[in-house]
Amino acid sequence: MYLSKIHISWLQAQNTYQLHQALWRLFPDCEEADRDxxxxxxxxxxxxxxxVLMQSTTQPQSNEQSPALLAEREYVLNVQNGxxxxFRLRANPIKTIKDSSKGTVEKKGKTFTKTVRVPLLHEDQQQAWLERKFQAFxxxxxxxxxxxxxxxxxKAKEGRSGKIQTVMFDGILTVTDAEAFNYEVKQGIGPAKAFGCGLLSLAKI
Structure with missing residues (x-):
């Protein structure tokens, strides 16, 4: 994996959606690929x-259309059980609830009430959410x-706007399943990854 420090211009940085689109320009041959x-x-x-701090599987490539790549290093995640x-993590703690006002959706011949994401605003709920996310690893x-x-x-193209509530988590963890841990670090923690959430930064004690 690669860790990079990037500068995004003020024009693009003002809107999180545009900021995310700017980061894509560091991967010019990956337009059709899944975000990594x-x-x-x-x-x-x-x-x-x-x-911006960015973690990527693919090495970023600076070009005239991309943001400025200030620093970059390759690193191997090598952790052991125990x-x-x-760690530091900016996350979007949420819960998903059914909302009948949104109508229904058909899946495999069955009708389901549509769901919506609701932010968790109380500290005990946010901590419980993080513990659930960590519990497997x-x-x-x-x-x-x-x-x-x-x-x-x-999102200018779609004429749609929205908002998310983020929380910065800092603390100490103990690895219980190194293989699962490595996988989750690469995948990211929780939703809203396109809006700067999910990157689990680590440092030795």
Whole structure:
């Protein structure tokens, strides 16, 4: 995998959807491929732009149309069962509920009530959500949660806008299943990955 530090211009950084589209330009031959990168905005400066940390399976390629690639290094994730690590994760803790006002959908000859995603706003709910996400591969030892401002986005082509509620999780975990852990780090944790959520950053203690 590769870890990269990237600068996104202020014009593109103002809208999270456009920021995500800008990152795609670092992979010019992968337009039709599934996204294999995760990212997190580390710093945003009005009028200047965003500094972004990106994890990718494919090596990014800087070009005239892409954002500025400030730094890059290749790394191999090599963890062991029982290993303790510091972590940072920006996530979008949610639950999915049925909403009859949205109507129904047909699947395999059966009718189901449509569902909607609802943000989890209380700290105990957010911690429980993270513990559920970790339970197959890690034990949560310590945790600090920092609620963040609502993130608004707009998809100009679709004429649609929306918002998500993100939380920054910092803490210490213990690896319980190294193989599953490696897989989840590559896949990312939780929803809203296109909006800068899901990147699990790790550091040795």
């Amino acid at each position: 990168f995760l990212f997190r905005v580390e710093q945003m400066q009005k009028g200047i732009g965003a500094e 290993q303790r690590l510091r 890690a034990q949560l030892d310590t945790l600090i949660m920092q609620p963040e401002p609502v993130l608004y986005f707009r």
